[in-house]
Amino acid sequence: MEQEQKLLLQWTTQRQLSIPTILLKHYKEIGLKEDELVALLHVQSFIEQGNGFPTPELLSERMTHTHSDCADMFGRLVRNRFLSLEKKWDEQGILYEYLTLEPLWLKLIQLLKGEEVQAKEQEKHVQEG
């Protein structure tokens, strides 16, 4: 197989990471900076590839931040409830830790709820006004 075809196959068989556009539109409002958003996308991508607990080292290989900066960012993301570290027993009875983005999705849902309440109140105001 020639080189170009190999490249085409490498492209066509890669995974795609799907980002909800609601996240892209509102990450700033829930308090995320761009590099934190990208860190969360990396985590999501590792989870989808079956690695539920990517380390700061692994992240720093892909990001323009040092290992130590990635560790700090991880801590901050967990403390500020964008990411959480959960524990589970697997089928062999071994306890393992994994990361989940559930808190991130809950924050976005809370934001959308607040916006909807605001929109309704404005509407009411206009009608009463």
Added chain:
Amino acid sequence: MEQEQKLLLQWTTQRQLSIPTILLKHYKEIGLKEDELVALLHVQSFIEQGNGFPTPELLSERMTHTHSDCADMFGRLVRNRFLSLEKKWDEQGILYEYLTLEPLWLKLIQLLKGEEVQAKEQEKHVQEG
């Protein structure tokens, strides 16, 4: 319809932006910082929604950067060939400008080609060694 159901529908009917994982893995190697990557994702998202020419103002509404920083970043992304501004005549004969990420994809493809050449040479080296 109750509020929760509205939220669910808002979530289920939103678009998803697909990011090739090759981009996520290699943006650092082609010289992109995290905030530049996010800017390109915003541009891609606007293009997919039918807005082929998002302005720096529009970007700064979503990003944690000022309007002026977004304008600088735009200039840098075009100069460094991650983004290009093209012109086209529409059906009514009106000239319009639009952004395209083609140069970004070409850079990634060049990177993959280089990696493959390197891999082959190493293999050859091992066999000859």
Added chain:
Amino acid sequence: MEQEQKLLLQWTTQRQLSIPTILLKHYKEIGLKEDELVALLHVQSFIEQGNGFPTPELLSERMTHTHSDCADMFGRLVRNRFLSLEKKWDEQGILYEYLTLEPLWLKLIQLLKGEEVQAKEQEKHVQEG
């Protein structure tokens, strides 16, 4: 630009359609056949490209069904509440019709709710038993 590179660009710049895996796992349970699922994916794809009202003719160009079969299928999907036809006034005051998959998502959500209720009752049963 050579042909291979053009092909690569055609591939890299195409859109991706994101399908929720919940739909892929449960379409059979909510009463969809495979060709109906694909018809809904085509509709979703047209909507995302800005065409909110693809006709049966358009569908039959892409599907292995005749124009008349596609029209029948459309009617069936609307009657069985997988698809609905809505009306809206645009900014120029012109009434236009568009298709939405909201009923499909509501059906899936109802299914998930039912499953959860069942799971809870089983759990209760086990605890009481």
Added chain:
Amino acid sequence: MEQEQKLLLQWTTQRQLSIPTILLKHYKEIGLKEDELVALLHVQSFIEQGNGFPTPELLSERMTHTHSDCADMFGRLVRNRFLSLEKKWDEQGILYEYLTLEPLWLKLIQLLKGEEVQAKEQEKHVQEG
């Protein structure tokens, strides 16, 4: 956590399957029927979840076809080169089999190449004409 929020989390944390729109537009031209397309999407979805060798049984649980029909379809998809069964040694030296959609992507690429050649010849014809 209340039921609605659980549902929202179930939705937000599910995977999305990305389908190239080039596949959606051209599957008919490369000889696929709708149920075969859906079978390939199921296979892709299983592969992305780490199951590289979904059986006809597994497919028939999700599809409106019987186990035996799914086995036939599998055979047909492999014979007609949409799907191929490959072998690999894993790190423990165990031989395992896995499915890949590479032949599908190659067919699509061949189709796009043919279309481009045709387009060029038509152009030439027009210029000479």
